[in-house]
Amino acid sequence: MNGLNKRVICVLLLVSGWGICTPAWANPANRRAFTRYFGNYLSKNLNSCGVCHVGAHAEGAESLDDFPHNPFGTQLRLEGEKLSEANRDPEIALRLKLLADQDADGDGFSNLQEILVGTAPGDKTKYPDAAAVQKLKTLTAEFSEYQNRYAWKPFKPVKRPEVPLIKDADWARNPIDHFIAAGHEQKGLKRAGEAAASILLRRVSLDLIGLNPTPEEIRAFLKESETNPRAYEEAVDRLLAHPAYGERWGRHWMDVWRYSDWAGYKEALRVSQRHIWHWRDWIIESLNADKGYDQMVVEMLAADELKPDDWDTLRATGFLARNYHAVRDQWMDDVVKHTSQAFLGITVGCAKCHDHMYDPIKQDEYYQMRAVFETYHVRTDRVEGVLDTSENGIPRAYDKSVTAKTWFFEKGDERRPVKDKSIPPGVPKFLGGAYEVQPVSLPLVASQPARRDFVKQDFLAQMRGAMEQAKQPEQRLAAESALAVLEAQFAIEEMEAAGDKKSDAWKTAAKELVQLQREAALKDAQWKLMSAVEKQEQAKQTLAKAEKGKKKSAISKAKQQLKKADQAHKAAEKSLKKAEEAAQAKVTTKYTPRKQPTYPKQSSGRRLAFARWLTDKNNPLTARVAMNHIWLRHFGQPIVPTVNEFGGNGREPTHPALLDWLAAELMKRNWSMKEMHRLIVTSATYRMAGTGSKANSKIDPDNLYLWKKSARRMEGEIVRDNLLSIPGRLDPQLGGPDISNEQAQDSRRKSIYLRHAHEKLVEFVQIFDGPSVSECYMRETSVQPHQALALANSKLSFLASEALTAKIEQQTTGDVDAFIEEAFLSIISRLPNAEEKKLCREFLFDGTEGGQGTPSQDQFQKLITVLFNHNDFVTIR
Template identity: 45%
Template sequence: MNFSALAHISKRFAALIGLCTFSATPAEVDYLKDIKPLLQERCYACHGALKQKAGLRIDTVALMKKGGDEGNAVARDHALILERVTTQDLHERMPPEGEGAALTAQQVELLQSWILAGAPGPVDEEPEMDPGQHWAYHLPLSAGASLDALISERLRSLDIKPQASASPEIWLRRVYLDLIGLPPTPSQIEAFIQQDKPGGAARMKVVDQLLASPQYGERWGRHFMDIWRYSDWYGLGNQLRHSQKHLWHWRDWIIESLNADKGYDEMIIQMLAADELAPDDRDNLRATGFLARSYYLFNRTTWLDETVEHTCRSFLGLTMQCVKCHDHKYDPIEHGEYYRLRAVFEPMHVRLDPWPGEIDLERNGLPRVFDLHLDRPTYRHVRGDEKNEDRSVVQRPGVPKILGGSQYQPVSQALPINSVRPALLPFVLQDHLSQANLELVGATRNMKSAKPAFKILAEKTLAVAEARPVMLRAVHAAESSPTNKKLAAEAALADANFQLAIAEQFLIKAENDPSLIHKDNQKKTAAMKRLDAARAELKKAQERVANPGVVYAPIHATLKAQEGPDDPKNKEVQTYPESSSGRRLALGRWIASPQNPLTARVLVNHVWLRHFGSALVADVSDFGRRSSKPLHQDVLDTLAVRLMDRGWSLKQLHREMVLSELYARSSSSVGVAAKTVEKDPDNTCYWRMNPRRMESQVIRDSLLSLAGKLDFSQGGATLDPVTMETSCRRSLYFNQTADTEHRFLAMFDNANVLDCYRREESIVPQQALALANSQLSHDCATALMQKLAGLDDRDFIREAFVRVLGRQPDDGEQKTCLESLSSLRRELFLQALFNHNDFVTLR
């Protein structure tokens, strides 16, 4: 016997000796309860339907006994599975190191006891389904019926009677808050109740009016800002570490696109590749804020990891974080495919382009992506370790094969000159000349009023102001014709003269510095150094004027994001690559293709969740194999097909949902049959409407609306939630980052900017305190009280209920409130009403 064989036997013997202390008996182990779930969780990824390492598949007992390269894996005298899970050799231990901890002693004991009992299992046990047969990987098919017909048929088959329709005023409040995030006024409620008749004409009219309202885009823009992880920039002090400055331009694009009912497929393509699709379309360049948002200063891999993960989760409902380190444990996506997807984004970078009317990029600018490093290779990171790259193979850009990877075909895109040289955008020269003219006017005025002692400095300042527009025009002309040597020489001379004027101005300031005669030697020495520097700079400027050459400083109109904290030249970059890889455009078109089985389904599921309170697919960001076939797949697929057939119109999708009988149902359980609750306690069949808590933004905006204080102006820079906390703008306009958020919004399950595919719902004492005691609540209650001044107590209560809760008080509420008003100020009564559950709940 050779030594390697002896060593192998020794390891096996040691593993078996280690099991002799286990106490479970064969009779105590249930395969379906104790063994199969364990194997499914820890072993199927490598030995199931996805793959079969060493030829071994263990998703049925029969397959385990059939074995792989080494034979029966559960033989009593040679239990290969036991050997692998108990060995101390980390190279042979299963699960492999890096893919999970070793099995616990209790788990190994159960496994051993089951094997000693002969590894019994069901005779009719079925293996895992072929991954390619997963329901979500096949194109949706329309059932050809309305969602009401499909839901009603399911209720009939279960002998469940749905609840009756909600009252007209409840429906109206529900649809107002759903579509525009604001409650209806008493006059709107009264008019609707009078017009609401069978046939639904009045309801269709209301829905169309709400969808046409500018507030629709704000309401649903906030939903998509959640899903797409909107975050303003943040860092340490003024250092930008995450996202990009002025990202609110992307937020405005979202709102405008929704209000215009831009096709959702078109929105996807623009967010991923507007710079490649139509590089001159500055309105839609704002869309690429979706990618700019994931920027991270200190680690490009972190940035691209987040880009890959959240692009897939938000649009496709696929999780990708585990594939960075190894093949997907649940879905047929291989480790290498992750890096093919990363390669799609590898050339990408971020910059700020100029914005009309502003030359200071700190005050405003257009954050957008572009391809910077066109030839940068992508390598697989061994077990996800970016410091351990497999450089033997360059990963080509691509998408997972399971979803039709062959459809992905990038084509390089030539870019227009304005994209390559942003300083040549038509408004840039005019904006710089306008600023230069203001400086010239001011310098001329100062020159005329300057006292004799300051006359020379005023002259030099005027000379700088006069030289600037000459320089700007010459440089712009040269930049517009980069091969024209004559224009380049003129620009170089104009730039040299401008720099000479600045140097002369600097020297006059240095020569007249009071610190030159200061008693403090340290200050005097510093002033002398500045004077020497000014003289040297002047000499350098004079020499350049004498021999200007053809080199000039470009007009600074753009700012490349730093590629790392030690990137000092980012401000100097004013010219960008003349082409783009086309990789992101191909990805956007692939995601938005009707042949992609996931995209439309994922969107429909998000919209359904926000209208009906529970999703058709429970995990809205994971449609992979962990997501079982949904009960209402026919509804999901029918709506997905209709969405695509109708040009991916979100407004059409809203109409179908909110005008349905299902949407009109009461959310109350009063009078429901006992068998209904017994058969469907969680309302999975939608026999009633699900009541929902308002999101934080809707609560705040509703308070301001009730008080008549809401500012309806739209768009623009974000508001500081500290210095502008009392602003009456809608809540989505407040600056929100991982470090900063509005205090009131933070109380009510505000969006997590790192991951918010669905909002959490909590009920905590701080929420009641905020509605009862906050300055916002007090101010809104006072303003509303003034609106209701002059009413007697009975009418005041009725009007307050209609405005705040959208309904009339019942007799018991009227009596209790009348008694309360005898000892309670009206504004305090209103604040108490703000705390009513019917205010913060969509019934």
């Protein structure tokens, strides 16, 4: 880098307050760590490079000599060097703690005291005045208490924190409640009581399977709860075993993992892949089977290296297939960016053009992570019963080249690769762990998938079908001959796979195959010539008929057809002559191999090594990020507010100790998500009511400390699903190809099976803040008029109201009060109160003579429509 470039970069860094270019310990990540260490106790005037450095010249700085450390900065640098020499982490927080009581500038005040009152600890001309000194005792005590809080260290391995002791231990049902209650006690919050049984059942049903409980289930649960203290826990177990669990939580994880159906036009392939729904089905099946989160991550990133001959598991690599982009650099950018955010909760992509501004990620490390994925590409393997992969097939990852090189791009510009030396695969060093690559030898069926037994059987079935459909004897003879060739090809492939390539038996088989291929070519040529002659005769007859009719356009068209038929006839004669000559030639062992796709016999092992590094229990982020996502979807708010940014630019967690405990518990329980769901939904915290005191609202208006259970709006998918399920119209079928998004108002399948791609979205779902195709780590929730319009006027709502009205009328046989009660139980899972029942009766009898008689079916249906538009229908309380 020349001097001018250095000056420009350093000036930019200084102006923006990032630090300087070259000296050890001075970088944007350290500055961010400094500000996070002091939090709100750091005054604005000390949030600058001048805390540690003496200002540079106006034209910038090229070295530490031009932008030197002041005494405080020197202390920090030397302390960092000492820690490194002692094989200890030179993190800023530790250095600041060790130097807190020292006086760097010799002005009689410690470093900590000066920082707390807002004077520079490295400038002896600036020190606390008398007024500031008066505040020091209080400030120091407050900061000490602040520092004694549970330290949030997302980049350190997870350590299980002690479960806090609380005053009201009888309230707690499991350790989660201890962490939450500790926050209540600290903030002086009085928590809400337990929710009513009907609310609780609806809440947990919607959370775990996305469907309202039926009136029968509600009545049974209320009755069971009177005598069985474990009625709720048993309900939770039933819900976790329900097939809809995988669909409900599959959609959540599909948000995080950026599921998208194929978005191509005609034959074009823009993003994702055809038949990517196989990955969606793998997600649902894996969740229902309670496959460990760690195993799911490994399979999504490297199933082709872990289980290369297991086609069910290979569906998992749809995660990588989905990232496909026609522009390779964009493809690689996306896979690095979204893999790091989805599983690690860090923005590695920010280091493509320069060292990360907030986290200790070097620019080189971005390209090392890209190199992990550089070798992979995407292909589509056949599925049983379908030979044409355009109709169906499994889109999957594989290593197209084990030697693909990654180049460093100067300033992140793809047009400026530095090809002096390729970048090896690797992981960000600050996260620790071992990244050890071992190449993977692949079985024959992975490198030559057409050799799989079911593929061969499908080819044989296709040939036999051609024989059965043959209309002419010559056509049948050609098909029979082709079948004999195929069977012989399969036989010799088996011999060669067993290592037999030059034996007498192989030579005999090879010669027999050559003879069969010549015979097949001859019979095929004979059949094609006969067919060509027939078409030629037909063309002549067509022309004669056209000439008789004397219509010029018909004559012209007929002449063109005859010309094509004549050409086909000549080509067929030529092919037959060639086949006859070949049949007379000496028979050799040079047979024609079966045409089939062939792929590398080895995979690099890069992705498998990365997946194992990622899911190692010492990886500091994977379990934390997973549990943060799970917690978000149970409580409507995550513990770490920035779910895909756990780094320096993210926000700190509300309950860091709880998140660490949950992460440790997830790993202890073999990464079982079902067990973690059970733990969360059976906690007293989850079971709280949604109302609380006004005093609490003043202390914690956003309910960050969970003194009640916050209500939240249903996602668009389960609004739609419940419009189908409640009246009994839902088709419970699991899996299968994506259904056109244009069929959303008519299809009875769940929303998860409707097409979700760019320009191919379900409008009803999107109205209720459906997921973005590009990325959706955390959904937004809006309140807009067209949401009410969709519930009131859509075809889906009309059909739901019509079907539910008929269903309840049949059950209640004219009993108006029973109809009202059943309607409330069906739609909002509770009985109406007296005022609600009175209003409903008035509504139903409106227009009848004297408010008597029997309400019309239309009026019953209108009441159902009103209840579907009730706020409690779309709200999870």
